[in-house]
């Protein structure tokens with residue numbers, strides 16, 4: 001049977017969440033949730049939403065909506081905010097208790113977003129948070145970077161597809177460890193670029209190869225992808241990914 005998850009875009013309506021310059025947290029949360037939900041649905045996971053529009057809900061209502069589903073997990077998406085702009089950065093995930101599926105998903109989310117470039121602050125117990133306390137299923141509240149940190153906003157906005165892919169990898173990797181990441185294609189590769197234009201992709205392959213990496217061009221869904229290596233073991237792809245990131249590449253492991 002297909003796995004299922006409730007996605008909660010934090011805040012909404014008259015509850016803006018954090019605000020910084022012209023950015024409003026509730027809008028970022030909804031944008032992330034709608035894109036993530038689509039990606040998870042594409043991957044065969046059933047997705048329920050607490051909200052798909054800009055409406056106000058109390059945390060109790062959010063938990064109640066979640067509990068009316070029999071979903072396997074609950075994920076609330078937020079942006080963090082520090083007292084002073086730029087003071088803090090990174091992702092953190094909150095759980096009712098550091099155990100079981102919730103802890104696993106929290107760690108997977110932090111790890112996956114770490115690969116996109118976010119600092120990993122950690123997983124913390126916050127039993128007082130209503131959507132963690134009142135939901136019946138394993139629940140995580142993920143803070144996707146700080147809304148008052150320019151670098152975090154750049155990571156989110158310039159790599160939005162990678163952020164969504166990373167979150168989807170983390171959710172799917174938690175709910176369906178048996179089908180992910182082992183062997184969708186039978187091997188793992190590191191993607192360092194994706195282009196609409198073939199010439200640009202070919203130039204990127206040349207550049208990456210010129211730095212000594214085994215790069216190749218791959219076509220998928222009318223995109224031209226620059227892939228490095230071809231590994232049976234995920235660990236080896238992760239090692240290659242680390243080296244590529246040191247060379248300044250934004251990477252994503254595909255299987």
Ligand SMILES: [Zn+2]
Nearest residue numbers: 010017078079
């Ligand atoms: Zn929030």
